[in-house]
Amino acid sequence: MTSSADRNQIQPASSRCCWTVEPEGNGTIRLLFEGDWKLDQTLPKPAEILASDAAEGTLRKVRFDCRALAGWDSGLLVFLRDLDRIAGQRRIEIDRAGLPEGVRKLLDLAAAVPERKGARRSVERDPFLDRVGATAMALGKSAAQTFTFIGECTVALGRLVTGKARLQRSDLLVFIEDCGVSALPIVTLLSMLFGLILAFIGAVQLMMFGAQIYVADLVGIAVVRVMGAVMCGIIMAGRTGAAFAAQLGTMQVNQEIDALKTLGISPIEFLVLPRLLALCLMMPLLCLYADLMGIAGGLIVAVWMLDINVVQYLNQTLHALNMSHFLVGVAHALVFGVLIALFGCLKGIQCGRSASAVGEATTSAVVACIVAIVVSTALITFICNVLKV
Amino acid sequence: MNAQKPHIVVQDLTMAYGSFVVQSHLTFTIHRGDIFIIMGDSGCGKSTLLNHMVGLIEPAKGEVLYDGVSFWDSPPADRDLLLRRFGLLYQSGALWSSMTLAENIALPLREYTRMSGAEIRELASLKLALVGLTGFEDYYPSEISGGMRKRAGLARAMALDPDILFFDEPSAGLDPISARLLDDLILELRASLGTTFVVVTHELASIFTIGNNSVFLDAERKTMIAAGDPKQMLAECRDPKVHRFLTRGGPPPARENG
Helix, strand or coil, X not given: CCXXXXXXXXXXXXCCCEEEEEEEECCEEEEEEEEEECCCCCCCCHHHHHHCHHHCCCCCEEEEEEEEEEEECHHHHHHHHHHHHHHHHHCCEEEHHHCCHHHHHHHHHHCCCCCCCCCCCCCCCCCHHHHHHHHHHHHHHHHHHHHHHHHHHHHHHHHHHCCCCCCCHHHHHHHHHHHCHHHHHHHHHHHHHHHHHHHHHHHHHHHCCCXXXXXXXXXXXXXXXXXXXXXXXXXXXXXXXXXXXXHHHHHHHCCHHHHHHHCCCCHHHHHHHHHHHHHHHHXXXXXXXXXXXXXXXXXXXXXXXXXXXXXXXXXHHHXXXXXXXXXXXXXXXXXXXHHHHHHHHHHHHCCCCCHHHHHHHHHHHHHHHHHHHHHHHHHHHHHHXXXXX | CCCCCEEEEXXXXXXXXXXXXXXXXXXXXXXXXXXXXXXXXXXXXXXXXXXXXXXXXXXXEEEEEECCEECCCCCHHHHHHHHCCEEEECCCCCCCXXXXXXXXXHHXXXXXXXXXXXXXXXXXXXXXXXXXXXXXXXXXXXHCCHHHHHHHXXXXXXXXXXXXXXXXXXXXXXXHHHHHHHHHHHHHHHHHHCCEEEEECCCHXXXXXXXXXXXXXXXXXXXEEEECCHHHHHHHCCCHXXXXXXXXXXXXXXXXXX
């Protein structure tokens, strides 16, 4: 092993594995192993060997001859275990005397602990109706969990208002920073671009009638009334809802939530309340900020494309908007804040105990938040319509 | 010390996940000041039993009584009061990863005592010193090793000087010397504060050094197959499985079915 050629090779080239079957009469065959029986070789299947010509007739016993066997590893063991299994089914006796001692010992060790009853998972698929039923039951269960969670949060809020629950003030401030100030750059960018796009599309249409100045009304009302809040909602769902789900999910994996429960500290009061409050406080403010940025985006298009001057545009915007538009927008934002915090935390708390479960929790939190945002927007619009706000 | 009235009683407990029964018909009694060992082969439901005892999982059947009061029949407010008397050390430590070690220990103290910030800090340092982590107050759990995390978890479990301390595999992942120190600490706490311990462990050395009461769960028969003082169990129990476990797979007992 000292030659340079050997040293360059990590593994010496192995010789091909071969086998021969020698009949010994009386239903007994002798299996001769030759060469290397290793995992990097294409090893034969035991069934082909038992089916070979030499093994014809009623087979009763298999013996081994390993004198020509150059080397072996788990490959040979897998082959022999497979052979054992088939021999067991066909009532063929296996005589291990001819095998190397190491092989025999390892096979004995593998058979030392009997299989635990009921431990092996069946790979069969349940019948279709079973699966439909199971899915329906799971849906019912998750709905019940969701309502329980909302109930618990409401109770916790009640306890907070009556002064029975203690709020982690430092946590609250951290979350306020996280879903307030830290979100400003992305809210700025997206809302301004949204205002710009809206103004641009509107301008092209309105120019045909010479009514460019109404771009200010279009952008102002659309952004302030709904779209500012919706933009904020979607940004915060992806940013904060996902973060909440991942944080709580990881805590669930680490048993940190169990640790709270066994101390008699409610995870809802300790973990969910500060997140919920922070988001409810910050969402309306973020929404107002997004409104401003959206209007600024519209202004840019108006000044550059439509030759409207800044004062004209702002005057027109002020004229178009009234307080109720702002209130409707802020109401949207508040509702979104509650939904994002609830769904983010719910999915986190329901998280399973594995790394992939955290990923699933995060994904489903974002999906649930966005669906909830869109559905609630439709509902609020409908309600405002009925109330003629 | 066993002449007192029972402290914890588990009565005909059946544990199940959905329709999958983990263990059934568990009945045993723990006295104040006992060091109670839950043992058995892997996967037999030792940690599940612990989770049932500390109220994380509701039993499928049966009861867990603390000083004669059933945990699950009590109203939630009383359950919280009971929980405050427990300390629990998880397999992985389960420290709150967003807080430093001192803050981890301080949280239960802040929740349940009227101590000032400085006093709490002082007490947290003391608890950390007891588990050999002096000077690590301001480290985050992710910055220390697994064994240290476990010891910090122990410090947190001891924060409120609980009546009952539950340990889930306390010495797994500890070096032999730390494991020995942990055993000494357990014996010391029992002697000084009269704490009752419920310990899930495989460590034979620990089992025989500290345990004075135990239950042996069997994964195959799905119930307990032996109970009592582990030393006595080794001497008297005729079940080959228990004997193999307690002797690290040694020869079967001299008389079968005696």
